[in-house]
Amino acid sequence: MSEAKTGVYPGTFDPVTCGHMDIIYRAAKVVDELIVGVSANAGKDPLFTLDERLAMMAAEVSGLPEDVAGHVTVKPFDNLLVDFVETQRASVIIRGLRAVSDFEYEFQMAAMNARLNARVETVFLMASDKYQFISSRLVKEIGRLGGDVGQFVSAAVKEKLERQFAGVGGGA
């Protein structure tokens, strides 16, 4: 049984949203083993540290139904995505597509990754229409301004966001 297909779903996950989890759930049905690659991505100046993003993602994944969670592993990476994919012996990169606005960037990245490693295919998945509009960037913006992000992230992530912004704004 050397046919098992491993996929990598890479992202910053700053923080993980219901949209990301919907993609993970779907991706786990497409590949045999899914590795969620949490990118260090210092260039994006994330709100949460890599360790915090990893811990949040691991907690979310452990809350998935057992038959799904059993095939999903969460790992950090800070090298080139195609190199990470190679070291994980994966052959598929999973990306989520939301609106047309994602398309150009995702298209360029998939094409460049294909040039860097022709053995790897990028597969795009769409989240449910309930979650498609969610972005980590807007979740942070809403959280920063004191809005309720409860429909976009889990209760645990919501609490992390509230604590983060209370600490930053209130000096508590």
Ligand code: ADP
């Ligand atoms: P990155 O910093 O690599 O863009 P993100 O953490 O923002 O990473 O997102 C990871 C992946 O998940 C990207 O492919 C992004 O398009 C996808 N994604 C994020 N939010 C959603 C959503 N609500 N629905 C579908 N795909 C999404």
